[in-house]
Each structure stands twice: as C-alpha cells, then as structure tokens.
Amino acid sequence: MKTLVIAEKPSVARDLADALPGTFENHDTYLESEDTLITFAVGHLVELIDPEDYDERFKKWRMADLPIVPDEFRLRPRDKKAEKQLKVIHKLLTIAGPEAIKCSKDLAQKEGIFVGITAGGTLAGALQICKDAPKGSTILAMLPDTGERYLSTPLFADIPADMTEEELAISRSTPSAQLPPKAA
Numbered sequence: 001m002k003t004l005v006i007a008e009k010p011s012v013a014r015d016l017a018d019a020l021p022g023t024f025e026n027h028d029t030y031l032e033s034e035d036t037l038i039t040f041a042v043g044h045l046v047e048l049i050d051p052e053d054y055d056e057r058f059k060k061w062r063m064a065d066l067p068i069v070p071d072e073f074r075l076r077p078r079d080k081k082a083e084k085q086l087k088v089i090h091k092l093l094t095i096a097g098p099e100a101i102k103c104s105k106d107l108a109q110k111e112g113i114f115v116g117i118t119a120g121g122t123l124a125g126a127l128q129i130c131k132d133a134p135k136g137s138t139i140l141a142m143l144p145d146t147g148e149r150y151l152s153t154p155l156f157a158d159i160p161a162d163m164t165e166e167e168l169a170i171s172r173s174t175p176s177a178q179l180p181p182k183a184a
Contacts, residue, residue, distance in 0.1 A: 006041065041082075044116065113143065
C-alpha cells in the first residue's frame with residue numbers, strides 16, 4: 001500500500017518529493033515513488049454552488065427567502081484547472097462533499113479551527129487513510145486556509161455565535177487564550 005500525500009500546490013508537492021527518500025516519477029498531476037504518491041491542490045479546488053442552482057427563485061434574493069440553507073450543500077470545481085486536478089485526486093482518494101463539509105464544521109466546533117471545504121476534504125481524506133494505517137503511522141494533513149471568510153456563508157450557518165457552557169469551560173481552562181465574557 002502506498003502513502004498518499006495531498007499538497008497545497010504543485011511547488012509544495014515538488015518540495016515534498018525532494019525531501020522524501022526515493023526517486024519520484026513525474027506524472028504531470030502527481031508524483032510517484034515506490035511507496036508514495038504526492039498530488040496537489042491548485043488553490044481552492046471547490047466552491048459552493050450558487051443559490052439559484054438550488055432553486056431559480058434564489059436568483060434574486062428576497063428577505064423572505066433568507067437564510068438560504070439547503071438540506072445538502074452541493075459543490076462544484078472552481079475552474080477548469082481545479083476540475084482537472086479534482087479528477088486526479090478523486091482517482092487516488094474519494095471524499096464526498098458532505099463529508100468534507102462535516103469535517104470543516106467539526107474542526108470549527110471541536111478544535112476552534114476555521115477552514116474552508118477543501119481543507120475539510122483534506123482532513124476527511126486523512127481520517128480515511130488513518131483507518132487503514134498501521135499502528136504508529138504518521139499522517140500529515142495540511143489545512144492551508146483560514147475560514148473566517150466562510151463565517152457568513154451557509155457552511156457555518158448552524159454554528160451559534162455564542163459559546164456553549166462546554167466551550168466556555170474549555171476557554172476557561174486556558175487562561176492565556178481566554179475570550180472576555182460578553183457584556184450583560
């Protein structure tokens with residue numbers, strides 16, 4: 001079984017191949033050695049589809065229709081370059097869109113790490129690899145994005161703005177990183 005590494009971009013994939021033992025053959029969209037495959041993203045690979053792709057009435061937003069939160073978020077490649085690279089990654093490792101979104105949300109809720117859907121997919125892939133990895137294996141998942149820009153999108157629409165009691169307790173357990181309480 002080969003180890004799959006998904007780098008942020010082609011230059012990082014080349015740097016990793018240079019740093020890892022063995023000789024890597026360049027297959028244009030991925031690099032391969034005897035025991036390792038390295039492929040890469042090309043920036044953000046996917047984006048949420050537009051609201052009007054769910055329903056034509058959302059082409060022009062009305063207050064009565066807001067917030068627009070579909071039952072299942074659908075994704076599309078950002079552009080032709082991303083579409084080509086996604087096909088390579090899907091051939092090597094398949095992660096469903098809803099699983100990528102779930103991992104993005106889990107990272108936000110459980111770890112306080114705001115990332116986009118692509119980074120959620122990266123984590124989902126790493127978790128999938130971990131299921132079959134031998135004990136003691138090291139799995140690296142680079143989450144190269146910050147997700148603050150997603151806070152006002154449907155990705156984080158179901159995460160409350162205020163901390164729960166459990167989250168407050170965690171915050172209190174790390175005095176150097178506490179958020180001040182909300183003024184009453």
